[in-house]
Amino acid sequence: xxxxxxxxDHLLDGRGPAHYERDAISAVGMVSARFGNCTAAFSGADxxxxxxxxxxxxxxxxxxxxxxxxxxxxxxxxxxxxxxxxPRYLAHLNCPVVTPAVVADAIASAVNSSLDTWDQSGGGTLxxxxxxxxxxxxxxxxxxxxxxxxxxxxxxxNLHALYLAREHAIAAQSADRVEALARLRVFASAxxxxxxxxxxRLLGLHPDAVVTVATDQHRRMRADGxxxxxxxxxxxxxxxxxxxxxxxxxxxxxxxPVRSIAEIVQEQPEPVWLHVDAAYGGGLLASPTRRHLLxxxxxxxxxxxxxxxxxxxxxxxxxxxxxxxxxxDAGRHHADYLNPVxxxxxxxxxxxxxxxxxxxxxxxxxxxxxxRVMGAEAIGELFDRVIELADDAYQLIAADPRFEVLAPSDxxxxxxxxxxxxxxxxVAREQLSANAEAMxxxxxxxxRTFLKFTLLNPRTTISDVAEVVELIAGYASAHLPAQxxxxx
Ligand SMILES: *Cc1c(COP(=O)(O)O)cnc(C)c1O
Numbered sequence: 001x002x003x004x005x006x007x008x009d010h011l012l013d014g015r016g017p018a019h020y021e022r023d024a025i026s027a028v029g030m031v032s033a034r035f036g037n038c039t040a041a042f043s044g045a046d047x048x049x050x051x052x053x054x055x056x057x058x059x060x061x062x063x064x065x066x067x068x069x070x071x072x073x074x075x076x077x078x079x080x081x082x083x084x085x086x087p088r089y090l091a092h093l094n095c096p097v098v099t100p101a102v103v104a105d106a107i108a109s110a111v112n113s114s115l116d117t118w119d120q121s122g123g124g125t126l127x128x129x130x131x132x133x134x135x136x137x138x139x140x141x142x143x144x145x146x147x148x149x150x151x152x153x154x155x156x157x158n159l160h161a162l163y164l165a166r167e168h169a170i171a172a173q174s175a176d177r178v179e180a181l182a183r184l185r186v187f188a189s190a191x192x193x194x195x196x197x198x199x200x201r202l203l204g205l206h207p208d209a210v211v212t213v214a215t216d217q218h219r220r221m222r223a224d225g226x227x228x229x230x231x232x233x234x235x236x237x238x239x240x241x242x243x244x245x246x247x248x249x250x251x252x253x254x255x256x257p258v259r260s261i262a263e264i265v266q267e268q269p270e271p272v273w274l275h276v277d278a279a280y281g282g283g284l285l286a287s288p289t290r291r292h293l294l295x296x297x298x299x300x301x302x303x304x305x306x307x308x309x310x311x312x313x314x315x316x317x318x319x320x321x322x323x324x325x326x327x328x329d330a331g332r333h334h335a336d337y338l339n340p341v342x343x344x345x346x347x348x349x350x351x352x353x354x355x356x357x358x359x360x361x362x363x364x365x366x367x368x369x370x371x372r373v374m375g376a377e378a379i380g381e382l383f384d385r386v387i388e389l390a391d392d393a394y395q396l397i398a399a400d401p402r403f404e405v406l407a408p409s410d411x412x413x414x415x416x417x418x419x420x421x422x423x424x425x426x427v428a429r430e431q432l433s434a435n436a437e438a439m440x441x442x443x444x445x446x447x448r449t450f451l452k453f454t455l456l457n458p459r460t461t462i463s464d465v466a467e468v469v470e471l472i473a474g475y476a477s478a479h480l481p482a483q484x485x486x487x488x
Contacts, residue, residue: 004064012110023066024106030070034078040436041089045080087460088438088468093250093280095456098312100373101366105314108362115150115360116352117339125349128364134371135305136321138285140298147325149355150317150363154279155195157304157320158244160331160356162186162199164302164322165242165273167330172271173239184241185233186210189221189256191249193277209241218407219252221245223260230268242273247294248281248310251443251452253390253409255281259296266299276300279318281411283310286380290387293410301327307367310383310411310456317363328354385458386412393453393465402473406445412455415443418476422449428475438468 009016053076063069083089085096113124128150136146151157166184173180184205188196190212200209211233214225230240243265245256258276265274276297278284282305284294297303300323307317322328332353334341339350352358370379390412397405397416405416417425425442426449432438441452451472453465 019066020110026067027070030074030078034074034081035083035085038083038086041084041086041439042082042433042436043080044434044436050076050080082439085457085459087457087464089457090453090455090460090465090468091439091441093309093454093456095309095312096459097314098370098374098379100369101313104366104369108365111362113362115362115364116355116358117350118343118348121351121362124362124365125351127368128351128362129349131364131367131371132319132321135285135319136323138376139294139300139303139305139321141321141323145325146321146323147328147354148319148321149328149351150319150360151355152316152357152363153308153318154193154277154304154306155198156356157279157306157318158193158195158275158277159199159202160320161273161275161302161304161322162196162203162242162244163356164327164330165275166203166205168271168273168301168327169239169241171330180239182206183237183239184209185238186242186244187213187226187229187233187240188244189213189215189219189246189249191215191219191251191254192244192246193250193279196244196277205241219249219254221256221261223257223264226261227264230264230272240268240270240272242275244275244277245300247276247278247284247297248411250280251413251445252406252415253280253411253413253454254407255293255410257296258294258300262296262299273301274299276303279304279306280309282306283380283383286311286376287384288377288380289384290380298323307363311367311370311379312382313366313370316361317366331356382458383412386455386460389458389460389462389465390414390453390455392462393455396462396466397469400469400473402477403469406450414453414455415445415450416452417448417450418472420476420479424476424479425449425451425472427479428472431475432468432471437471440468440472 004010010018012020084094114120115124115128118125132148133143136148137143151160169184170177170180181204186200186209188210197210211229213229214222216222226243233240243261245258245261247255247258262274265272281294284290302320302322305319307313308315339352343350344353390409393414394405394408397403397414402419403416404419418428429440429442429451432440441454443450443452
């Protein structure tokens, strides 16, 4: 053991002998080597075996030495981590990350700015505000009037948006707050993200507050269905609070008709908040060829954009954007010790005024460095490539009589099933992972099991996809019902 004599020597303060550069470089070297030798998206390791290794580490006995701790970590974690950059990782909404963003994250961790107040971040706050303005401009919001804040993810962005919507709706009511709260309704399709329902519960809305709006054969929210649902709710004495349109559903990559939805929202007699959940589709804001798929989003009251999904950024990086800055005031809180009103009056930029978080990472920095190194078009082009790949993958599977495929996505998912039992499809998925061949996802559609590719890796080729499809067919066809350990 080579424990430093004074624990303070481990501080990153430019003084102690704790070797920041040396240790950072060896960590980078270790990760680089793993990336260089990465032969599978996942080793197929069993969680029981891995847990035994993790549990066996004695946390009361530090190794004292970074090199030794890194070697241990390489074995415990890196060897069996899930690698999103591998071309056969086709499972969830995780992207390979761009190098400028990774480098920026290391800087953000080292400097450790906290973006709650100006006096804990300095220019970090200004960089975040520029990026909020940049995103608002791309959304078609007037950047002079709009605002927003970075969040930990789409879940938090959606919660924040619905919180503002709730306050907006209650303020417009003459009814008593508690009484109004029970009558508020949110309209979303069945394919909207589950965080919309979680948010409604957290916000104290009625258990049935989220009304499911019908979808068409492409799984897009039906505009006439929305109009009917709002009218029915109002007739029954409920208060329409918000509509959540999804620009890229998590399961199908389908974009609701935002423009028609915005028109219906605008024709309502009372103010109804339009939130567009573009956690997935937000990458289209940078696309040189497909920005039009988001048309209508400029009419939203608020929008969610997950940079950690379609902007090739590391987790976490998301934002909530609002068309009018003053709409964020519903969440404003001034603490004497942190961000007193007098600071706001003096124009001191304290993001905690509007954020749901207090201490908050400088997640904006990675997007900043990405834009400064690569530019937005390059990011949008990468997203375009995976959308084109999904199109090719759709054609490939649709032409294969062994498979059934659901309506094509607007983004980069393909949902399909081997024409066989649910169990055969699930076995195929498990086998691909257990044999370290590929990672894919599964979901249930109308009671039946489907397999799913979420394509976010621009390096994945159509031959990768074709090979995985062949493997699926092989495993699924070899699966006899008698061997099944799954209920079908
Ligand atoms: C992923 C996703 C979310 C949740 O975002 P997190 O960043 O995972 O919290 C919300 N909405 C949609 C449409 C998503 O795809």
